[in-house]
Amino acid sequence: xxxxxxxxxRGRRTQLQSVAPVFQLLLIGSLLAAPWLPVSAYELTGxxxxxxxxxxxxxxxxxxxxxxxxxxxxxxxxxxxxxxAGDDFSCALTAIGEVRCWGANGAGQLGDGTxxxxxxxxxxxxxxxxxxxxxxxxxxxxxxxxxxxVRCWGDNSAGQLGNGTTDPTAIPVGVSGITTARAVATxxxxxxxxxxxxxxxxxxxxxAGQLGNGTNNPSLTPVTASGITNATDIVLGAxxxxxxxxxxxxRCWGSNGFGQLGNGTTDxxxxxxxxxxxxxxSVIAAGNDHSCAMLLDxxVRCWGFNMFGDLGNGTTDDSSLPVVVSGLVGARTLxxxxxxxxxxxxxxxVRCWGFNSNGQLGNGTTTNALTPVTVAGLGNVVALENGxxxxxxxxxNxxxRCWGFNxxxxxxxxxxxxxxTPVAVWGVSAVSAIATGAxxxxxxxGGLVHCWGYNxxxxxxxxxxxxxxxxxxxxxxxxxxxxALGAGESHSCAVLATGALRCWGANGNGQLGDGSNNxxxxxxxxxxxxNAVAVSGGSNHSCAVLSTxxxxxxxxNGFGQLGNGTNNxxxxxxxxxxITTATAIATGYNxxxxxxxxxxxRCWGSNxxxxxGNGTFNDANTPVTVSGISTAIGIAAGGDTSCAVLANGAARCWGDNSxxxxxxxxxxxxxxLPIAVSAISTATSITTGxxxxxxxxxxxxxxxxxxNGxxxxxxxxxSGSATPxxxxxxxxxxxxxxxxxxxxxxxxxxAAVCWGSNSxxxxxxxxxxxxxxxxxxxxxPTVATIDGSGHASAGATGGISVxxxxxGGRTASTVLSVPAPLxxxxxxxxxxxxNCTQVANPSQRDxxxxxxxxxxxxxxxxxxxxxxxxxxxxxARFGGTVFPDQxxxxxxxxxxxxxxxxxARFGRPPGPSGLHP
Numbered sequence: 062x063x064x065x066x067x068x069x070x071r072g073r074r075t076q077l078q079s080v081a082p083v084f085q086l087l088l089i090g091s092l093l094a095a096p097w098l099p100v101s102a103y104e105l106t107g108x109x110x111x112x113x114x115x116x117x118x119x120x121x122x123x124x125x126x127x128x129x130x131x132x133x134x135x136x137x138x139x140x141x142x143x144x145x146a147g148d149d150f151s152c153a154l155t156a157i158g159e160v161r162c163w164g165a166n167g168a169g170q171l172g173d174g175t176x177x178x179x180x181x182x183x184x185x186x187x188x189x190x191x192x193x194x195x196x197x198x199x200x201x202x203x204x205x206x207x208x209x210x211v212r213c214w215g216d217n218s219a220g221q222l223g224n225g226t227t228d229p230t231a232i233p234v235g236v237s238g239i240t241t242a243r244a245v246a247t248x249x250x251x252x253x254x255x256x257x258x259x260x261x262x263x264x265x266x267x268x269a270g271q272l273g274n275g276t277n278n279p280s281l282t283p284v285t286a287s288g289i290t291n292a293t294d295i296v297l298g299a300x301x302x303x304x305x306x307x308x309x310x311x312r313c314w315g316s317n318g319f320g321q322l323g324n325g326t327t328d329x330x331x332x333x334x335x336x337x338x339x340x341x342x343s344v345i346a347a348g349n350d351h352s353c354a355m356l357l358d359x360x361v362r363c364w365g366f367n368m369f370g371d372l373g374n375g376t377t378d379d380s381s382l383p384v385v386v387s388g389l390v391g392a393r394t395l396x397x398x399x400x401x402x403x404x405x406x407x408x409x410x411v412r413c414w415g416f417n418s419n420g421q422l423g424n425g426t427t428t429n430a431l432t433p434v435t436v437a438g439l440g441n442v443v444a445l446e447n448g449x450x451x452x453x454x455x456x457x458n459x460x461x462r463c464w465g466f467n468x469x470x471x472x473x474x475x476x477x478x479x480x481x482t483p484v485a486v487w488g489v490s491a492v493s494a495i496a497t498g499a500x501x502x503x504x505x506x507g508g509l510v511h512c513w514g515y516n517x518x519x520x521x522x523x524x525x526x527x528x529x530x531x532x533x534x535x536x537x538x539x540x541x542x543x544x545a546l547g548a549g550e551s552h553s554c555a556v557l558a559t560g561a562l563r564c565w566g567a568n569g570n571g572q573l574g575d576g577s578n579n580x581x582x583x584x585x586x587x588x589x590x591x592n593a594v595a596v597s598g599g600s601n602h603s604c605a606v607l608s609t610x611x612x613x614x615x616x617x618n619g620f621g622q623l624g625n626g627t628n629n630x631x632x633x634x635x636x637x638x639x640i641t642t643a644t645a646i647a648t649g650y651n652x653x654x655x656x657x658x659x660x661x662x663r664c665w666g667s668n669x670x671x672x673x674g675n676g677t678f679n680d681a682n683t684p685v686t687v688s689g690i691s692t693a694i695g696i697a698a699g700g701d702t703s704c705a706v707l708a709n710g711a712a713r714c715w716g717d718n719s720x721x722x723x724x725x726x727x728x729x730x731x732x733x734l735p736i737a738v739s740a741i742s743t744a745t746s747i748t749t750g751x752x753x754x755x756x757x758x759x760x761x762x763x764x765x766x767x768x769n770g771x772x773x774x775x776x777x778x779x780s781g782s783a784t785p786x787x788x789x790x791x792x793x794x795x796x797x798x799x800x801x802x803x804x805x806x807x808x809x810x811x812a813a814v815c816w817g818s819n820s821x822x823x824x825x826x827x828x829x830x831x832x833x834x835x836x837x838x839x840x841x842p843t844v845a846t847i848d849g850s851g852h853a854s855a856g857a858t859g860g861i862s863v864x865x866x867x868x869g870g871r872t873a874s875t876v877l878s879v880p881a882p883l884x885x886x887x888x889x890x891x892x893x894x895x896n897c898t899q900v901a902n903p904s905q906r907d908x909x910x911x912x913x914x915x916x917x918x919x920x921x922x923x924x925x926x927x928x929x930x931x932x933x934x935x936x937a938r939f940g941g942t943v944f945p946d947q948x949x950x951x952x953x954x955x956x957x958x959x960x961x962x963x964x965a966r967f968g969r970p971p972g973p974s975g976l977h978p
Contacts, residue, residue, distance in 0.1 A: 113875050115875075117878070117879055119857050124853075144455045145196055145202065146448030147164070148165075148399070148449035149450075149469040150171060150471050151164055151446075151486075152186070153455070154193075158190050159185065159186070159192070160186040160195060162197075162202065163180045165471065169229055170215030170216065173185060173186060181473065192212075193207050198248055199299075205244060209243075210236070210240055211239045213247075214230055215229065216250070217229045219250035220264060221247070222234055223237055224281070227281065244294065246295045246297045246302075247297060249266075252297070259290050260289055264283045266300075267331075270330055270331025272284055272331075273315070274331070286332075292307075294344070298347035298349055300316035301322060301352070305342050309342050312334065312335055314330050314334060318350070319350045319366040320381025322336070323352060323382060325381050336354070338383060342356060343355055344392075346397035348399055349399045353397055359407070361392055362383035362385060368400075370415050371402065371414075371416070372386070373415065373433060375432050376431065377431065387433070392406060393406060401422060403452055404445075405445050409440055409442045411442055412433035413433065413436060414431065419479045421452050423436035424436060425482050436452075436454075439483050441542070442456060449466075451465030451466050461485070462483035462485060462486065465480070497799065498552075502800065503521075503522075505555070508543055510522065510543045518566045518580055520565065522537030522584055523535040525582055539584055540563060547597045549598025551567035552565065553566055554605075555584070555596070559591070562587035562593050566582075567601070570602070571615055574590075575588055576633050590607070594607065599652075602651075606643045610641050612636070618630045619651070622652055622666030623635055637684060639684055649698035651666050652667045655684070661686065662674070663684035664698075667701065668680045672701045673687070674688060693706065694708050697748050702723065711737060712737070715734055723738070724783070724784060725737065739784040745757050748798050750767075753765060753804070755799055765782075765785065766783065771820075773803055773804050773818065774788070802820075803818045837851050837853075837864065839853065839863070840862050844860040844862040845864070856879065857882060862876070897913060897914030913971045920970070921934040926968065927966040932963060932964070934947070935955065940954070947959060950962060
C-alpha cells in the first residue's frame with residue numbers, strides 16, 4: 062500500500078546488526094540453492110520532496126516532506142520517548158517527535174488515516190512530527206506539539222477532539238484556540254490541556270461536571286476549569302478530572318459516585334474541590350472511578366472505587382478519602398488503568414496492584430492483587446502507562462514492553478494472545494548486536510535476543526528443540542539486557558549488561574561453560590564470569606574478553622584452542638596464558654585470536670593451515686605472536702583462516718586459502734604468515750566465514766572474497782573469487798558479519814541485508830527491521846538551514862539552496878529560492894540588518910557611536926527616543942555650518958528641513974526607519 066509517511070519503502074524486512082567481528086564457521090555443502098544477490102530488508106522505490114521549488118522570503122520558514130511507496134506490514138522502528146495506553150490500543154511518542162499506535166482502530170484512534178482495521182504492530186500517526194507530549198483515552202488520543210498547539214484524533218462522539226464538531230477522524234485535527242499547552246490528558250469522552258500559565262482547559266462530555274467550568278453542559282471546544290491558576294499536571298479518569306497544583310496540593314472535579322474526588326463525599330462536583338489531607342503531591346493518576354497520588358517521599362495514596370483492590374490497601378472497600386497503598390515505598394512514577402495501578406520504583410522495576418483478569422499486573426498470574434506485586438522480568442524502566450486492561454513500559458534502551466489483554470493487538474507484538482508477563486512491542490528499538498553461526502543467526506534487540514535458523518541443538522535459545530528450520534526469529538528465554546553476542550557452530554552466547562555471560566545450545570564439549578556437558582535450549586550461566594565485555598564462539602569452544610583485559614576460554618581443547626597450556630577440555634572457563642591487555646576476541650573452527658591494546662595479535666590452537674600466523678604449521682596451546690602485525694584495529698577468525706585490519710586501512714589474512722579466502726591473486730595455498738589482501742587500502746572492519754572473508758571500507762562499500770557457491774560474496778556471480786569483489790548492497794553499510802555460507806550487513810539506515818545460503822533459514826529474510834532514517838540537507842546553509850524534521854528557515858541573504866532528502870541511500874531534492882532582500886542604499890547589507898538604510902556602509906558616519914548612522918539617528922542626546930530635547934539641540938544648530946550628527950538630509954547645513962525630519966520622528970527610537978526625504 063502507499064501512504065504518506067515522510068518516506069516509503071517496500072519488500073521484506075530483516076533485523077540484524079553487528080557491532081564487532083564475531084565467529085563465523087565452516088559449513089561443508091548446502092542443501093538448497095541461494096540467491097546471488099543480497100536480500101534487502103526493504104527497498105525504497107523512490108522518494109519525492111514537496112513542495113517543489115518553493116520561493117521563501119528572507120526569515121520565513123517552510124515545511125518539507127518526502128513521500129514514496131511501500132507494501133510492507135511492518136513500520137519504522139522507533140526509540141520510544143514515552144508511552145500511552147487507551148482502553149484497547151497503545152501509542153508511543155518517539156524521541157524525534159513522531160507517534161506510533163497499535164491495537165483497536167474502530168474509531169480511527171490509531172491516527173493513520175484508516176479505521177475499522179486493528180493493527181497488531183505499530184503504525185505511524187499521520188502528520189505528527191514535533192510532538193512533545195502524548196495521552197490516550199478510551200478511543201481517542203491527543204498530543205501537544207512543540208509549538209504549544211494540541212492535536213487529537215479518534216472518537217469524537219462527545220466533542221472530545223475539541224475541534225468544534227462531533228465527527229470522528231482517523232487523522233489528527235487541531236484543538237480550537239489552544240496555542241500554549243504544556244500537557245494533555247484524555248478520559249472516556251473528554252479531554253483537558255494544561256496551559257503555560259497554569260490554567261486548565263477541557264472539552265467534550267460534561268454530564269458529571271468533568272469539564273470543571275461550573276456547568277454540566279458539554280462543549281465541543283475548550284472551556285476553562287474554574288479556579289485553577291497554578292496547575293503543574295493533569296490526569297483524567299473515565300468521568301472525572303484531577304490537577305496537581307504548584308504547592309503540592311490536588312484538586313479534582315466531575316463524577317464522584319465512589320468517592321474518586323477524594324473530598325470525603327460521593328457528590329459530583331462541576332468545579333474543582335480539594336482532595337482531603339493531601340500535601341507534597343509529586344505525581345497524580347486516575348483510573349475509571351478511582352484516583353491516586355504519589356507523595357514526595359515515594360509513598361502512594363489512592364481513593365474511590367475498590368472492588369478489585371484498586372486502592373492497594375489490602376481491602377475491597379471503597380473510600381472517599383485517600384488511603385495508604387500497602388508496603389509501597391520508593392515510588393518514582395505512577396500510572397492508573399481502568400481498575401489497576403502501577404508504579405516505577407527507585408530501582409527502575411515496576412509493581413502493580415488491582416484488577417488482573419487479563420494479566421495486566423504482569424506477574425505471571427490472572428489473580429487480582431489487593432496490594433502491590435512485582436512485574437516479572439522488567440527492569441531499566443523509564444516510562445510507564447496503564448490502559449484499560451493492559452500496561453506498557455518504555456525501557457532505557459528505547460524498547461517497549463507491554464502485557465495484559467491483547468484481543469485487539471494492543472500489546473503490539475504481532476499477535477492477539479494476552480500475556481501475563483511483558484512482551485516486546487514489534488519493531489520498537491534498534492538492534493545492538495548480531496552473531497552468525499554455521500546454520501543460525503542471533504540479534505540483540507533492546508536487550509532481548511532473537512535467533513533464527515537451524516535449532517537441532519537448541520542454539521536458538523527458545524526453550525525448545527525444533528525439528529524444522531525457524532524462519533521467523535524466536536526470543537531467547539530469560540534474557541532482557543544483552544549487550545553483545547557470539548555464535549558457534551551449534552551454540553550461542555550473550556554478554557549481559559551486568560558483565561555476566563549466558564550460553565545455550567550444544568554442550569557436548571563443555572562449550573556452554575556452565576560446569577556440565579548438558580545440551581540445553583535455554584540460557585545457562587557461564588561459571589565464574591561477572592565482568593565480560595565480549596564473547597566469541599568457535600566450533601565447540603568459546604572465549605570471552607574480561608574488563609581486566611584478560612581472556613577466558615572453555616570447551617573443546619584438543620588443539621589447544623583454550624590457550625591455557627594444556628589440551629584438556631574444560632567445562633568451565635580457564636585463563637588464557639599471558640593475555641592481560643586484550644581488547645577483542647575472535648574464534649575460528651579450532652583456533653582463537655586476540656587483539657591486544659598495543660595493536661599486536663596473539664593466536665592459539667589448531668595451526669595445520671597456518672591460521673596462527675607465526676610462520677609455522679605447529680599447533681600451540683598457549684598464545685603465539687602473529688608475525689609482522691603491530692597496528693591491528695580489528696581481528697577475525699573463521700574456519701582455519703584469520704584476518705586483521707590495520708590502522709592504515711590495509712587488510713592482512715593468513716591460514717587456509719583453499720577457496721581464495723586470503724584475498725590474494727598470487728595463487729598461494731595456505732599461508733602461515735599474514736599476506737596483504739589485494740586492493741584493500743581503506744578497510745575499517747573485517748570478517749571471516751567458513752571459507753570466505755569480507756571487509757567494510759571507509760566509504761561504506763563492502764568487498765568479499767573466497768568461496769561463493771551459495772552467493773555468500775553477494776556480487777551477482779555464482780563463482781568464487783581469490784580477490785575482493787564488490788558486494789551489491791544499496792546504501793551505506795556500517796558493519797558486516799559472515800556466517801558459514803551466508804553473510805549479513807547493517808546499513809546506515811539500520812536496515813539489514815543478508816545473502817548466501819538459506820538452506821536452514823539462517824538468512825532470516827522476513828525478520829522485521831528498523832526503518833531507515835530520513836535525513837535532510839541544505840547545500841547552502843547561508844541561504845537556508847533545515848532541521849531533522851524538514852523545517853527549513855530562509856536566511857537574511859538571497860540565493861538558492863538545494864534541499865536534499867536521503868532515505869536508505871535513495872535521494873530526492875528540490876531547489877529553495879530566497880529572493881534578494883531590499884537594500885535601499887545598495888551597500889550589500891539588507892535593510893533588515895542595516896543600521897542605516899539611506900547611506901551605504903561603511904561611508905555612513907556615526908558621530909555619537911551608538912550604532913546608528915547619523916542620517917538615521919535623530920536621537921541626538923542618546924536617551925533612546927526622539928523627543929523635544931533633541932529638538933532643542935537641533936534648534937541650537939540652525940543656520941550653522943555642517944554638523945554631521947544633526948544634518949539629517951545631508952545638504953551641508955542644519956536648517957528647517959532637518960527640523961521637519963526630526964519632528965516626523967518624535968516619539969520613536971532611532972534606527973533604520975528614519976527616512977531620507
